[in-house]
Amino acid sequence: MMNLSMFLDVQPKAQSQSxxxxxxxxxxxxxxxxxxxxxxxxxxxxxxxxxxxDTTIKMFSLDGYGLTKTQEYKGHSDQVESLAWHPxxxxxxxxxxxxxxxxxxxxxxxKQVRSDKTKEENLxxxxxxxxxxxxxxxxxxxxxxYDFRMWKIIKQIKFKNEVNDFTWDKSANGQALLVADSSGAxxxxxxxxxxxxxxxxxxxxxxxxxxxxxxxxxxxFVSGGSDSLICLWDMQEFITFNTISNNDFKVLALNxxxxxxxxxxxxxxxxNKKFYVEVYEGLTKNKSNEEAIDIDSQYSSSSNGFGGLNTxxxxxxxxxxxxxxxxxxxxxxxxxAFAGEEKNEGLVHLLHPTV
Numbered sequence: 001m002m003n004l005s006m007f008l009d010v011q012p013k014a015q016s017q018s019x020x021x022x023x024x025x026x027x028x029x030x031x032x033x034x035x036x037x038x039x040x041x042x043x044x045x046x047x048x049x050x051x052x053x054d055t056t057i058k059m060f061s062l063d064g065y066g067l068t069k070t071q072e073y074k075g076h077s078d079q080v081e082s083l084a085w086h087p088x089x090x091x092x093x094x095x096x097x098x099x100x101x102x103x104x105x106x107x108x109x110x111k112q113v114r115s116d117k118t119k120e121e122n123l124x125x126x127x128x129x130x131x132x133x134x135x136x137x138x139x140x141x142x143x144x145x146y147d148f149r150m151w152k153i154i155k156q157i158k159f160k161n162e163v164n165d166f167t168w169d170k171s172a173n174g175q176a177l178l179v180a181d182s183s184g185a186x187x188x189x190x191x192x193x194x195x196x197x198x199x200x201x202x203x204x205x206x207x208x209x210x211x212x213x214x215x216x217x218x219x220x221f222v223s224g225g226s227d228s229l230i231c232l233w234d235m236q237e238f239i240t241f242n243t244i245s246n247n248d249f250k251v252l253a254l255n256x257x258x259x260x261x262x263x264x265x266x267x268x269x270x271x272n273k274k275f276y277v278e279v280y281e282g283l284t285k286n287k288s289n290e291e292a293i294d295i296d297s298q299y300s301s302s303s304n305g306f307g308g309l310n311t312x313x314x315x316x317x318x319x320x321x322x323x324x325x326x327x328x329x330x331x332x333x334x335x336x337a338f339a340g341e342e343k344n345e346g347l348v349h350l351l352h353p354t355v
Contacts, residue, residue, distance in 0.1 A: 017261075017281060021316040025354045029067045031058060032346025036339040038326050039348065042085045042093070045330045047107065048337060049093055051080030052346050057095055059107060065335070065352045075103055075112050082124040086148075087131045096122040096136060114151070118144075126167055128174035128191060135177075137163045143179070145194055155194040161185075164210050169235060170218035176235075178221065180209035186223055188238065204231050204240055213254040213263070216331075220283055222263055224251030230265060232283070244280055255336075256282055257329040262315070264336050266324050275324040277338050279316040279351075316351065 034053040041048055048060045048067060057080055059071040078099035086092040091108035098121045104114040120138035127134055127148070134146040141162055145155040162182040168174035168191045177191035179198075184205035187198040205225035214221040215235070224230045230244040230251055249267035256263055263280045320342065327338035336351040 018313060018315050021279060023354050024316065024351055025065075026318065027065060027350045027352065028342075029060075029348045029350065030345050031060070031067070031069070031348050032056075034346055035323065035341035036325065036346040036348065037080055038082050039337055039339055040083055040085055040093075040328055041331055041337070042090050042107075043087060043331060044090060045332045045335075046090075048348070049083055049085065049107075050339065050346075050348065051083045051095055053079045054346075055079060055097070055099075057083065057105070060348075062330075065350060067348065067350070071107070071110050073105055073110075073112065075115065076101065081122060082126075084126050084134070087127050087129055089131065094125060094127075094134060096125050098122075102136060116151075123163075124165070128168045128177075129170060130173055133174070133194075135166060135168075137166060155196075157189075157194070157196050162208075164208060165212045167212050167214055167221075169221070170214050170216055178212050178214070180212050180223060182208040184209050184225060184227070186212070200238060202233070202238060204243075205229060207250075210250065210252055211254040213256045215256050215260040215282070216258050217260050219260060222254050222256065224254045224265060224267075226250035228267070230254065230263065230280070232263075247276070249276060253325070253327055255328050257334055257336075258331050259334070262329070262334065264327055264329060264338070266327055266338065273321060275320050275322070275340070277316075277318040277324055277327065277336075277349075278314050279336070280314060318349075318351075 032052045036050055036052050038051040050058045055076045057073040060067040061070050076097040076099050078097045080095050080097050083093055083095045091106055094104050096102050100118050100121055102116050103112055106113050120140050123137045125136045132148055134148045136144045141159040143157045144153055147154045164180050166179040169176040174191040177189040179187045184207055186202040188200040189198050205227050207226035209223050209225045211224040218235055220235050221233050222230055228245055228248050231240045232242040233240050249269045251265055251267050253266040261282045263282045265278050267276045322342045324338055324340040329336050339348045
C-alpha cells in the first residue's frame, strides 16, 4: 500500500477549502438554442469552444469572468459529439460528430482546414500530450489512432465492451493510455507503442466506468462509474487510495483542476430526474511529471486497488432538473465551466471567485 504522508503536508484543510467555495459565484451564459454536447478550454484558457446539438461550434473568449462570442463554425451535418484543442498549437482544434466525419479547424483563420469521412459514427476524441497522436472512439467499440502530422491511421484497437472514455496520462509523451469500458474495467495500454494488449487491467467499478480524468501534474487520476463511486488512483503504482461515495447517483463526467486540488463531477439521479455538479477535495504533491518510467515493466497483468472508502467533504454542490453533460476546469485558474441544457436552451455555467 502506498504511503500517503507525502500528500498530507501540503493538503489544505478541508474547512478552509469549504470556506473558499462559499465565496464562489455561479454565472450563467445562454449561448445556444439547443443543448450543448461538449466544451473545452484552449491551453492558455483564453478561449472556450462549445459544440452543440445544432451541429455548430461556437467560440467564446474569457474576459475576467465573462464570456464573449467571437466565432461560429459550421460544417457538421449532425450534433457535435466531441472536440479537442491541440495541446501545443492554440489555433488548432478538432471535432467529431455523428455525421461520420472528423474535422480540423483553424481558430486563428476562423475556418475549417480539413474534413475526413470515417466508416463509423464517432463518439469522442482526444490528443496525446505532445499532440502527435489523435485518438478517436466509435460506436463499434473501437479506438482509432491517427498520426496527426501525417494524418493517417497508425493503429486500431477493437474492444469487447463499449469504450466509455479514454485518456493519456500527463507525462511528456503520454506513456500510459487509460481506457474505461462498460464492464467497469480500466485498461492500461502503452501510450506510445499503442500495443493491442493492455499492460494492466484495473478492476474496481462493478458497473460501467463512465469517465476518467488525469491530474494535470500527473500524480493521480480519477474514475467514475454507474455504481456512484469516484475512485482516486495513484498514477505510479496504479492502486486506489481513496473512494468518494456521497450519493447513489451514477457518475457521468469528471475533471481535475489545474493544480490538482479539486475534483469536479457530474452525476445523474435517474429516479428523481436530477443532475448534480459537485466539487470535492483533490490532492497536491510536489513532484515533476517529467520523470521517465519503463511502463512495460512497471505494471502487472491485472490490478485490484483496495483503497479506503472515505466520504470526502463536498465543497460545492449544484442541482438541476435539466441535463448537464460536460464540464472542464480552466487550465490556469480555479474556474469551472459546465453545460448541457436549461429550459430548452444551451447554457454555460461558470463557477468562479467573486473577486
